[in-house]
Amino acid sequence: MSDPLARAALVAYRLAGALAYPLLGPYVGYRVSRGKEDSGRRRERYGYASVARPETGPLVWVHAASVGESVAVAPLVRAIAADGINVVITTGTMTSARLVDERLSDCAVHQYVPLDLKPSVGRFLDHWRPDVAIVAESEIWPMTLLELARRRIPQVLVNGRLSDRSFKRWKSAPWMAEALLEKLAHVVAQSEVDGERFRLLGAHAVTVAGNLKADSLPPPCVAEELADLRQAFGNRPRWAALSTHAGEEELVASAHKRIAERHPGLLTILVPRHAERGDAIEKLLTDAGLVVARRSRGEVPDHTTDIFLGDTTGEMGLYLRLTEIAFLGKSLAGEGGQNPLEAAMLGTAVLSGRYVQNFRDSYQRLLKNGGARIVRDGDALSAHVEQLLDEPKTLHRMADAAGETVEEMRGALSRTMQALQPFLHPLKLSIGLEQRGQAAWRR
Structure with missing residues (x-):
């Protein structure tokens, strides 16, 4: 240097x-008190x-x-x-x-x-x-x-x-x-x-x-919980807004109202990026006249529920399996976007705002193949969701294209392992030498 x-x-x-x-x-003690550190392993x-x-x-x-x-x-x-x-x-x-x-x-x-x-x-x-x-x-x-x-x-x-x-x-x-x-x-x-x-x-x-x-x-989920929620959802039309950031929940609430006018019984799954914002988001939604069921309280949506609020962590695999249409946040009111590959590999049609700089390559591939769409604002978001609900064939083409894009992108693991060989190969040789030395000592 x-x-x-x-x-x-x-x-x-x-x-x-x-x-x-x-x-x-x-x-660190403060972080433990906020549930951000494991007290037993601090x-x-x-x-x-x-x-x-x-x-x-x-x-x-x-x-x-x-x-x-x-x-x-x-x-x-x-x-x-x-x-x-x-x-x-x-x-x-x-x-x-x-x-x-x-x-x-x-x-x-x-x-x-x-x-x-x-x-x-x-x-x-x-x-x-x-x-x-x-x-x-x-x-x-x-x-x-x-x-x-x-x-x-x-x-x-x-x-x-x-x-x-x-x-x-x-x-x-x-x-x-x-x-x-x-x-x-x-x-x-x-x-x-x-x-x-x-x-x-x-x-x-x-x-x-x-x-x-x-x-x-793909992110995992508990099969029994997935089955229970699918039964509770029934055949209601639905879509999801995932990993949303401040400013995007208002857009989702407005989109829900517009879409529900033509799709009675609509259920929107809303999963904020930060689960601790659940109370504030619930107030925002109820102030907008929407009925909310919160996952963190163990609530299950009924026929009156407008928004299923997924204010938990580590359950993205569950939420993704409950929808075929997913808007990914930090892309309209925030900047950078969210990783679209988990949604794509589960056969979900991906919608996103245009601010996806952090995942530019993945989105370029998805857009090229027709597995994702970019929406410019809340009005465009509701219009695209409506179209996909109205046109199942279009929805399934998008979902198939998303899955195919992930398949095209596979191979990074083998290429990464190849790049690591100069560092890992000597370690594998040392294991062989150690094992031969132990065998010779036992003889």
Whole structure:
């Protein structure tokens, strides 16, 4: 690292972390009180492991920040573990921890990611002693990068992406971007656009493999709960607005009223991105004269219900299976959009606003194949939903095209594993040598 600005900024970051470290106890405690941290495992955030490291064999550390990243890397974790390599996977949220436990507990150990402070990261690395670190999408933490580099542990970014906003922010401090990205041994990007952005910011080795989410499993659900809700819904016409952000619920409420004029008995499934907004959204809807049933209270819609409010976390698989039409939020009143692949792989016609910068490549493919449509405002949203309810053949063509698009996008896992071979192959060789040595010792 030759740039004096980068050196000074990173020294300041380290000093700020050292000063803040004694104050983190109350901060983490506050998060525990808000239900954002696991009270029984809070020490993991300081780098204290809650389980022992495997006694033998190499180990790969995989980090996935939240649910989306955890879903994306799940097949990758399973593929690495299938070669006999130990895996510890870290996440930062309780929801993603539950997902990892459900999908990967048979092949990986889960821990909460340590805070990006030298003592926490140091404790974590001292205990787990990873041979390779793999990070998903865009999780770049300065102290973790520096500490891994100091210990000469190769670091690989997989499923890498840079949103327009992130790219602009990094470009404003190119000296810092290069100082950090040069620590990465390899970047495996989602798209050509992402790959070029990483190269421009200073990453040395970049390949493009596609989006790992296309190779992931659809989000799960509890079959009994799905059957119960389908029975309660009956044959009512319905659609869903998923992962909505502030400002979009008003548009959904207005759309429901317009569509219900021509489709009596309409049921709208509304799932906010942040479940804790449930009370405020319920008030907004009831003030608009709509009858609401809330999933968080265990309420089941009846014939009087207008809106089924899915104010829970970790149940997107349930909500997606209850509809054939899904509007994905953070795209009309917010910016960036939401991942459309989970909806597409479950055969759902996708609607979205035009602000989908974070998932540009996926939407371009879906739009090209006819599996998604862009709506400009609330009026257009209601018009498209009405058309799809009126024209089942059009709806099913869209749903089929969405599923076919996901099939076309598959293959990112094998390409990513190929890019990882220079880092994983020596670990597999060491396992073979260790096994032969143990066999010779027993003889």
